[in-house]
Amino acid sequence: MTPTREQCAARDAADPLHALRAEFDLPAGVLYLDGNSLGALPRRTPGHLAKVVEGEWGAGLIRSWNDAGWFHQPGRLGDRLGAHLLGAAPGQVVVCDSTSVNLFKVLGAALRLRPGRPALLVERHAFPTDLYIADGLSGLHPGTRPVLLDSAARLDAALDSEAAVVLLSHVDYRTGELLDMAAVTERIHAAGALAVWDLCHTAGALPIHLDAAGVDFAVGCGYKYLNGGPGAPAFLYAAARHQADARQPLTGWFGHARQFDFEPGYRPAEGVTRFLTGTPPVLGLAALEAALEVWELADPAAVRLKSLELTDLFLELTADLDVEPVTPREPARRGSQVALRHPDGHAVVQALIARGVIGDFRAPDLMRFGFTPLYLSRADVHDAATALREVLASGEWRAERFARRGDVT
Ligand SMILES: Cc1ncc(COP(=O)(O)O)c(C=O)c1O
Numbered sequence: 001m002t003p004t005r006e007q008c009a010a011r012d013a014a015d016p017l018h019a020l021r022a023e024f025d026l027p028a029g030v031l032y033l034d035g036n037s038l039g040a041l042p043r044r045t046p047g048h049l050a051k052v053v054e055g056e057w058g059a060g061l062i063r064s065w066n067d068a069g070w071f072h073q074p075g076r077l078g079d080r081l082g083a084h085l086l087g088a089a090p091g092q093v094v095v096c097d098s099t100s101v102n103l104f105k106v107l108g109a110a111l112r113l114r115p116g117r118p119a120l121l122v123e124r125h126a127f128p129t130d131l132y133i134a135d136g137l138s139g140l141h142p143g144t145r146p147v148l149l150d151s152a153a154r155l156d157a158a159l160d161s162e163a164a165v166v167l168l169s170h171v172d173y174r175t176g177e178l179l180d181m182a183a184v185t186e187r188i189h190a191a192g193a194l195a196v197w198d199l200c201h202t203a204g205a206l207p208i209h210l211d212a213a214g215v216d217f218a219v220g221c222g223y224k225y226l227n228g229g230p231g232a233p234a235f236l237y238a239a240a241r242h243q244a245d246a247r248q249p250l251t252g253w254f255g256h257a258r259q260f261d262f263e264p265g266y267r268p269a270e271g272v273t274r275f276l277t278g279t280p281p282v283l284g285l286a287a288l289e290a291a292l293e294v295w296e297l298a299d300p301a302a303v304r305l306k307s308l309e310l311t312d313l314f315l316e317l318t319a320d321l322d323v324e325p326v327t328p329r330e331p332a333r334r335g336s337q338v339a340l341r342h343p344d345g346h347a348v349v350q351a352l353i354a355r356g357v358i359g360d361f362r363a364p365d366l367m368r369f370g371f372t373p374l375y376l377s378r379a380d381v382h383d384a385a386t387a388l389r390e391v392l393a394s395g396e397w398r399a400e401r402f403a404r405r406g407d408v409t
């Protein structure tokens with residue numbers, strides 16, 4: 001028997017995480033299932049930003065680089081994020097730049113740590129920026145060539161003595177499939193290669209254990225599950241054991257050993273600081289800091305349990321619909337989103353959005369629904385599944401206004 005809405009609401013009432021919903025400012029009448037693409041606005045963010053803008057920028061002016069600690073914000077936020085959500089001991093994470101730029105930096109550093117090995121392995125269906133960056137970087141490294149994997153499951157066949165670096169997504173942005181980070185990293189290391197993980201769809205979706213898994217490098221973005229806001233700075237992780245030898249290619253002055261000596265030659269800073277490039281986006285970091293404060297109110301293990309419950313519930317409540325779930329049912333292989341295949345998925349998603357149920361669509365036929373336990377409840381999941389059922393049963397998605405028109409997301 002699938003649970004009723006009342007049963008869902010009763011479970012919500014008994015859930016300690018339910019209180020965190022009040023930390024978010026969500027518009028009335030909207031069921032937001034797209035926090036896996038752009039997270040919701042934490043209520044404390046506007047006030048925190050106003051404080052930084054008026055107090056630190058307006059009143060403090062340039063003094064705030066020192067007095068308000070702006071210089072150290074990339075490392076300080078990195079340590080907080082590392083401790084709470086990434087399983088990284090201090091001194092290995094910095095918050096800076098975009099995921100794409102950080103990928104360029106860590107892949108560049110990783111390739112230089114494996115000289116003589118030409119292959120940079122990437123999944124054929126990786127998020128395109130990962131493919132583009134791997135391709136662009138390979139063009140700049142004589143002798144390096146990208147090798148496309150049909151899937152992560154085919155990794156072993158490609159892991160030979162030519163393999164330098166393997167770039168993998170912890171969760172697949174289309175299907176929501178989760179890889180076993182520790183086991184896969186171990187296989188990569190057994191072949192003598194380095195493991196670089198894209199955590200865009202897992203940072204804030206489930207607890208990550210980078211140190212314990214022996215990961216070499218990782219990147220991820222701040223604007224999805226972390227709720228740092230549109231264009232929020234991203235993060236990167238460089239394992240302590242690699243830092244002294246790592247040379248990243250974007251050698252800007254914020255990564256210099258003596259930034260204010262203004263030397264003409266580049267010398268990398270100690271530690272993960274050498275992965276910084278230019279002036280940090282102070283206001284973007286402030287918004288991410290406010291969001292992290294909310295995250296620090298939540299136990300990531302409890303968030304994971306609730307996430308699995310929400311995705312499971314949605315899969316169960318939509319099981320009899322004329323859609324094909326592509327997200328794995330096994331909890332250990334599932335991230336925090338559900339993808340359902342439907343030949344007219346774009347129109348169906350548009351019809352849902354017209355009802356206030358916001359999900360998204362990835363060509364050619366995947367409807368994606370992100371489940372963010374900090375601000376979604378079981379009753380919300382029930383309502384979303386009911387809306388999908390009604391949209392499909394009524395055929396309202398066939399209306400001309402829901403036809404595809406080149407929207408950006
Ligand atoms: C797996 C993955 N990597 C990278 C990115 C994007 O990187 P950027 O923030 O640089 O646009 C996304 C989403 O946009 C993503 O889903």
Ligand SMILES: Nc1c(O)cccc1C(=O)C[C@H](N)C(=O)O
Binds near residue numbers: 037038173200408409
């Ligand atoms: N980063 C995005 C953007 O700048 C505009 C629109 C969407 C996005 C996304 O995050 C897409 C997302 N990474 C995805 O999984 O498809």
